[in-house]
Amino acid sequence: MELYFFLFFAVVAVASSVAMILQRNPIYCVLLLIMVMISIAGLYLMLDAQFVAIIQVVVYAGAIMVLFLFVIMLLNLSREEGGAFRIQKPLAVLLTVLLFLPVAAMVMSYAGGGTTPSADGGQTGFGEVEQIGSLLFTKYLLPVEIAAVLLLIAIVGAVVLTRKGTVSVDD
Amino acid sequence: MNMALPAINLYAVMPQIFLVSAATVVLIIGLFERFRKGIPYLSLLLLAVSGVFAVNQLGQGPVAFSDTSPMMVMDDFGLVATLVFIAGAMLTVLISVSYAEARSIDRGEYYALLIYAVSGMSMMAASTDLFSFFLGLEVLSISLYVLIGFEQREAGSNEGALKYFLLGAFASGFILYGMALLYGASGSTEYDVIARTLAGERSDAVNLLLLGGLGLLLVGIGFKISMVPFHAWTPDVYQGAPTPVAAFLSTGSKAAAFVVLIRLLGSVFPGLQMEWVPLISVLAILTIAVGNVVALVQTNLKRLLAYSSIAHAGYMLLPFMSNSQDGSASIVFYLIVYTAMNLGAFGVLAVLAARGASCATLDDLAGLGSRQPLLAAVMAVVMFSLAGIPPTAGFMAKFYLFSAVVTGGYIELAVIGLLFSGVSLYYYLRVVLWMYMRPATEAPAGATGRLSFSGMTALCLSALAILAVGVFPSELLQLAERAVMTLP
Numbered sequence: 001m002e003l004y005f006f007l008f009f010a011v012v013a014v015a016s017s018v019a020m021i022l023q024r025n026p027i028y029c030v031l032l033l034i035m036v037m038i039s040i041a042g043l044y045l046m047l048d049a050q051f052v053a054i055i056q057v058v059v060y061a062g063a064i065m066v067l068f069l070f071v072i073m074l075l076n077l078s079r080e081e082g083g084a085f086r087i088q089k090p091l092a093v094l095l096t097v098l099l100f101l102p103v104a105a106m107v108m109s110y111a112g113g114g115t116t117p118s119a120d121g122g123q124t125g126f127g128e129v130e131q132i133g134s135l136l137f138t139k140y141l142l143p144v145e146i147a148a149v150l151l152l153i154a155i156v157g158a159v160v161l162t163r164k165g166t167v168s169v170d171d
Numbered sequence: 172m173n174m175a176l177p178a179i180n181l182y183a184v185m186p187q188i189f190l191v192s193a194a195t196v197v198l199i200i201g202l203f204e205r206f207r208k209g210i211p212y213l214s215l216l217l218l219a220v221s222g223v224f225a226v227n228q229l230g231q232g233p234v235a236f237s238d239t240s241p242m243m244v245m246d247d248f249g250l251v252a253t254l255v256f257i258a259g260a261m262l263t264v265l266i267s268v269s270y271a272e273a274r275s276i277d278r279g280e281y282y283a284l285l286i287y288a289v290s291g292m293s294m295m296a297a298s299t300d301l302f303s304f305f306l307g308l309e310v311l312s313i314s315l316y317v318l319i320g321f322e323q324r325e326a327g328s329n330e331g332a333l334k335y336f337l338l339g340a341f342a343s344g345f346i347l348y349g350m351a352l353l354y355g356a357s358g359s360t361e362y363d364v365i366a367r368t369l370a371g372e373r374s375d376a377v378n379l380l381l382l383g384g385l386g387l388l389l390v391g392i393g394f395k396i397s398m399v400p401f402h403a404w405t406p407d408v409y410q411g412a413p414t415p416v417a418a419f420l421s422t423g424s425k426a427a428a429f430v431v432l433i434r435l436l437g438s439v440f441p442g443l444q445m446e447w448v449p450l451i452s453v454l455a456i457l458t459i460a461v462g463n464v465v466a467l468v469q470t471n472l473k474r475l476l477a478y479s480s481i482a483h484a485g486y487m488l489l490p491f492m493s494n495s496q497d498g499s500a501s502i503v504f505y506l507i508v509y510t511a512m513n514l515g516a517f518g519v520l521a522v523l524a525a526r527g528a529s530c531a532t533l534d535d536l537a538g539l540g541s542r543q544p545l546l547a548a549v550m551a552v553v554m555f556s557l558a559g560i561p562p563t564a565g566f567m568a569k570f571y572l573f574s575a576v577v578t579g580g581y582i583e584l585a586v587i588g589l590l591f592s593g594v595s596l597y598y599y600l601r602v603v604l605w606m607y608m609r610p611a612t613e614a615p616a617g618a619t620g621r622l623s624f625s626g627m628t629a630l631c632l633s634a635l636a637i638l639a640v641g642v643f644p645s646e647l648l649q650l651a652e653r654a655v656m657t658l659p
Contacts, residue, residue, distance in 0.1 A: 105379075106376075106380075106383065137176065138175070138176065138177050138239075138240075139177070139239065139240045140240070140302065141177065141179065141237070142179075142184070142236055142237075142242040142243060142303060143242065143302045143303055143306055146294060146303060146306040146307065147306060149191055149287070149290070149310060150306060150309055150310050150313065152195075153284065153287050153310060153313050153314055153317075154313055156198065156280055156283070156284065156317070157284070157313055157314070157316065157317035159280075160278075160280045160284075160317055160321070161317060161320055163323075
């Protein structure tokens with residue numbers, strides 16, 4: 001049963017990402033990307049990571065993709081401009097194939113009985129908000145604090161870069 | 172539920188706490204228009220205070236943030252690196268004062284972001300965990316994206332910011348993928364655990380994961396230090412960025428990435444040395460060759476310095492091969508000297524640009540020797556040092572660096588490096604030639620007259636430091652050696 005669910009989510013994820021790349025209309029691209037996100041959320045669910053799955057849907061499929069849609073609609077991008085990247089296309093295909101081979105070799109070597117480093121699966125409470133919360137306040141205390149600084153810098157940066165010109169505020 | 176809070180040691184992250192608080196204070200005070208003129212000096216003061224505290228912590232042994240998950244450690248290596256970053260930032264603030272006023276970008280956010288960037292670099296240097304390393308890297312990168320684009324009305328500044336942002340985000344992606352593979356192989360993000368996985372028995376699959384992870388990390392870090400073939404952004408970004416920011420970018424962010432590389436290659440990945448030594452030696456030679464050869468044909472000064480900084484990154488990659496304490500010490504020494512030299516070179520351009528004088532190309536420097544004798548003298552010292560001519564610090568740095576490479580048994584690498592270093596004489600001395608031997612065709616606007624006091628202070632300080640270290644290098648070398656002693 002689990003295998004069928006996995007296959008379903010995996011096929012949907014791969015198919016929608018391929019379709020997304022082939023699609024020329026940016027709006028369709030975004031919608032297909034949401035499909036990818038949701039099917040990946042399904043994969044997280046199967047890994048017992050309920051919290052991550054929900055976050056995936058709420059943050060990525062919800063908030064971030066809506067932002068994408070807004071930007072695309074505001075910029076009024078209707079269609080990708082053709083004609084560019086004439087030389088790059090065959091080169092990209094070649095390089096992708098070259099990169100794919102070692103990755104494929106890696107995957108094959110797993111099938112041959114490599115180790116699969118597993119998370120603490122099966123443990124009670126794994127993937128629940130409670131456990132993630134306590135990890136954030138114990139093991140990952142310092143990174144959480146740094147992330148706060150990071151967000152502050154991002155906000156300051158956004159304000160600095162979007163302020164029109166240098167409006168003097170002294171009056 | 173019962174949650175045992177871990178025993179944490181705030182003393183271990185003091186330098187970072189000081190820097191973040193300093194930046195936040197500058198950010199808040201900067202909101203008040205009446206303190207506008209004082210902001211650079213406040214930044215200098217707070218940076219100096221953080222520096223003094225870091226000096227006090229020197230030699231207090233490695234102290235980890237927490238025993239259960241160290242994340243960051245306070246040791247001499249991280250502290251010396253932090254001190255170098257703070258010194259670089261202080262010089263950058265000094266050369267920024269007049270430039271920022273002339274371009275009306277003298278806002279509190281500018282200085283605050285500069286200090287935030289320093290805190291990010293300090294986090295990178297102190298990290299003993301991939302988590303905190305990545306967050307430090309992002310703190311640094313996001314501050315830099317904004318700083319590069321600070322001159323909103325300049326098309327070049329916007330272009331540089333966008334280029335650095337897109338490529339930088341891409342590089343961060345590579346680093347994250349690499350970390351994911353390393354986590355998959357070892358089950359932890361701690362440097363120590365990854366090193367232990369490497370030291371123990373490992374299956375082929377785990378080996379592949381580790382190799383893939385290291386390779387992807389090298390791509391991302393290679394981008395930050397502008398290692399060929401990930402260097403293409405460097406000239407465009409340096410050219411477009413505000414000149415003091417370019418100075419900071421070419422010294423601080425590069426130094427931070429090198430410091431992380433010393434920690435990673437020296438204490439985490441020695442087990443894969445057979446694999447990465449050939450890779451890095453080829454890339455180092457390529458970096459030296461491309462940097463020096465392309466710099467020969469540059470007439471734009473910022474682009475010339477950009478290619479020269481690529482070449483210097485190449486030299487600094489060479490001692491990694493021997494993977495000895497001498498090698499690491501020579502890299503730290505080179506980084507300190509390089510920070511002073513490059514800040515000096517970009518500083519001259521910034522001080523000139525603040526006067527409204529155009530200083531884009533070599534021709535603009537013609538006759539500088541008679542118009543601005545002191546400035547030209549500083550530039551000459553810096554150029555001699557970059558070229559590695561005694562009695563400047565650049566010579567000493569190159570001397571220790573290449574002798575560490577030779578002691579490590581990589582004589583052919585040292586020979587190739589030195590040959591290209593000879594090539595570099597041409598373009599460094601050409602700048603000196605233009606300043607002293609070419610008369611100016613017409614006196615450009617703002618070419619004469621008083622230069623900014625703070626800028627000249629910074630420049631004279633770095634020129635004096637270059638000469639002093641060139642004559643008496645032992646103190647600084649001892650500091651560098653002491654720094655790498657604490658590395659496992």
